[in-house]
Amino acid sequence: MAGVLTGDTESRPTAVELARRNPAALWNRYGLPLAVFVMLMALWEGLIRYLEVPGYLVPPPSAIVRALWSGLTSGLYLTHSAVTATEALMGFLIGSLLGLFIGMLVVVFPTAERIVYPYVVALQTVPKVAIAPLMVVWFGFGLTSKVLVVALVSLFPVLVNVIAGLRAIDQDRLDLLGALSASRWQVFRYLRFPNALPFIFAGLNTAIVFAVIGAIVGEFVGANRGLGFLILQANYQLDIAGAFSLFVVLSIMGVTLHAGLRWLQRRCVFWMASDDPLGGGH
Amino acid sequence: MTMSGRPSASEPAAALSVDNVSMIFARGDKPVHALDRVSLNVRDREFIAIVGPSGCGKSTLLKLVTGLRAPSTGRLFVYGRQVTKPRGDVGIVFQNPVLLPWRTIIENVVLPIDVLGLDGVLGRERARDLLDLVGLEGFENAYPNELSGGMQQRAAIARALVYDAPLLLMDEPFGALDAMTREQMNLELQRIWSANAKTVVFITHSIPEAVFLADRIVVMSARPGRVLEILDNPIPRLRSLDNMLEPEFGRRVREIRHLLGGHVATGEGHGGRADW
Numbered sequence: 001m002a003g004v005l006t007g008d009t010e011s012r013p014t015a016v017e018l019a020r021r022n023p024a025a026l027w028n029r030y031g032l033p034l035a036v037f038v039m040l041m042a043l044w045e046g047l048i049r050y051l052e053v054p055g056y057l058v059p060p061p062s063a064i065v066r067a068l069w070s071g072l073t074s075g076l077y078l079t080h081s082a083v084t085a086t087e088a089l090m091g092f093l094i095g096s097l098l099g100l101f102i103g104m105l106v107v108v109f110p111t112a113e114r115i116v117y118p119y120v121v122a123l124q125t126v127p128k129v130a131i132a133p134l135m136v137v138w139f140g141f142g143l144t145s146k147v148l149v150v151a152l153v154s155l156f157p158v159l160v161n162v163i164a165g166l167r168a169i170d171q172d173r174l175d176l177l178g179a180l181s182a183s184r185w186q187v188f189r190y191l192r193f194p195n196a197l198p199f200i201f202a203g204l205n206t207a208i209v210f211a212v213i214g215a216i217v218g219e220f221v222g223a224n225r226g227l228g229f230l231i232l233q234a235n236y237q238l239d240i241a242g243a244f245s246l247f248v249v250l251s252i253m254g255v256t257l258h259a260g261l262r263w264l265q266r267r268c269v270f271w272m273a274s275d276d277p278l279g280g281g282h
Numbered sequence: 283m284t285m286s287g288r289p290s291a292s293e294p295a296a297a298l299s300v301d302n303v304s305m306i307f308a309r310g311d312k313p314v315h316a317l318d319r320v321s322l323n324v325r326d327r328e329f330i331a332i333v334g335p336s337g338c339g340k341s342t343l344l345k346l347v348t349g350l351r352a353p354s355t356g357r358l359f360v361y362g363r364q365v366t367k368p369r370g371d372v373g374i375v376f377q378n379p380v381l382l383p384w385r386t387i388i389e390n391v392v393l394p395i396d397v398l399g400l401d402g403v404l405g406r407e408r409a410r411d412l413l414d415l416v417g418l419e420g421f422e423n424a425y426p427n428e429l430s431g432g433m434q435q436r437a438a439i440a441r442a443l444v445y446d447a448p449l450l451l452m453d454e455p456f457g458a459l460d461a462m463t464r465e466q467m468n469l470e471l472q473r474i475w476s477a478n479a480k481t482v483v484f485i486t487h488s489i490p491e492a493v494f495l496a497d498r499i500v501v502m503s504a505r506p507g508r509v510l511e512i513l514d515n516p517i518p519r520l521r522s523l524d525n526m527l528e529p530e531f532g533r534r535v536r537e538i539r540h541l542l543g544g545h546v547a548t549g550e551g552h553g554g555r556a557d558w
Contacts, residue, residue, distance in 0.1 A: 170380070172380045173380055175345070175374075176376070177397060178348075178350050178368055179348040179349070179368050179370070180370045180397040180398060181368040181369055181397075186397055190382070190393065190397065194382070270384075271383040271426075272383075
């Protein structure tokens with residue numbers, strides 16, 4: 001599939017180009033959101049101080065920044081972030097590869113659909129959060145149980161989209177290859193798979209968000225490491241500023257993973273303009 | 283790198299022979315009679331146009347010729363060999379270019395070479411020549427979405443020619459283009475056809491387009507599709523757009539229009555251009 005992975009995407013103008021050509025647009029794109037953010041934070045801080053809200057209920061932004069700073073400089077957050085990121089990424093990889101594989105199987109061999117699909121749907125109707133404790137019982141407090149929870153959570157969005165993508169084929173394109181007496185494998189290779197890539201990435205984008213959630217849920221249920229574990233600890237100690245600072249770390253992780261996936265998507269699905277509801281942009 | 287089924291000169295087989303073909307679909311529980319006892323012979327290197335109202339089964343007929351569908355009754359032969367399944371010996375141009383957006387233009391043009399397992403190096407060479415022929419030199423490495431509709435359709439024509447199939451099927455190939463591009467493409471197609479010595483079956487519902495391009499014109503009726511008449515069209519080659527303004531041209535257009543029901547009035551000498 002080398003041909004799919006090459007080629008350049010047409011990108012939006014960079015910040016520097018934009019600044020040169022149109023300073024007002026630069027302000028609209030970066031300056032304005034930043035200003036609004038700063039104002040919100042100031043408002044938050046001011047309200048908390050003015051109303052004298054106790055820190056164990058809602059912490060002021062300054063306390064969150066302090067907690068974040070100490071967590072980062074002590075190395076504590078990085079160590080635990082690495083654990084959660086590993087769980088999320090490994091589970092995501094396993095889950096999406098499985099989803100990809102089952103999806104292809106189901107589309108290429110229709111009998112496989114009747115055999116496999118009912119189990120998949122049955123599995124999907126069980127909330128994965130309900131399976132998480134069982135995973136801990138079976139696989140312990142370590143990495144494995146979390147990876148499995150994440151894999152289960154990531155599998156379904158990928159699977160559904162793979163199936164949809166492999167099937168969503170223009171009849172003319174099928175006829176084009178059909179008239180050339182293309183084999184089933186050739187139709188798959190030249191048409192179905194590249195055609196499914198935008199769908200697959202839509203599934204992966206959902207799955208990566210689910211993956212982080214899955215890892216945190218797994219850690220809530222039973223763990224001695226990871227961001228989910230730290231959040232629980234902070235809650236038990238009524239260290240709400242600490243919990244908030246962990247939310248910040250968590251969302252940075254989520255955004256990073258999502259951005260990495262968008263980067264990959266722009267390279268693999270270069271022929272389609274990207275439309276990112278979560279504002280992947282640049 | 284010919285893989286054509288074109289026989290040696292001693293064999294007088296028709297390029298395409300449609301023998302009493304009928305086609306009935308089941309749509310819901312109602313049978314739809316798409317083609318009714320259609321017979322047609324196309325000579326080697328002939329340019330045939332098929333005109334008829336929408337839903338007269340023109341496109342169905344093409345699908346039968348490619349072997350993508352089987353007729354309900356009757357038989358089809360391409361260069362003497364009965365069509366039973368797709369064999370990759372006919373080139374097809376659809377109404378839409380049907381280019382794969384993840385392949386560059388040259389990769390799209392060589393797609394049939396890849397699928398048919400022909401020599402890739404020769405195929406690329408030939409693809410490059412054909413892109414020159416259709417006026418796309420310099421666009422080899424562009425992606426389809428960077429090209430206009432007319433340019434995309436040129437690429438599709440190059441793709442249909444690349445594996446050197448002797449029979450070229452065109453299903454309203456210029457129907458989606460604007461009038462000016464369409465005239466240009468008609469001229470180009472005439473030039474490409476005379477440079478390549480292909481047999482062409484060209485489906486259109488523009489009567490002037492058929493008269494401009496074809497050696498013979500097959501006029502079909504509305505559903506069930508029947509051959510109403512096969513008309514010779516001896517306007518000498520190469521034809522120019524000026525030919526379309528001549529009374530001779532207008533007379534032929536009008537004749538076909540009358541065959542099709544004759545209720546569309548047209549001014550003398552305009553060749554029914556309003557239809558475009």
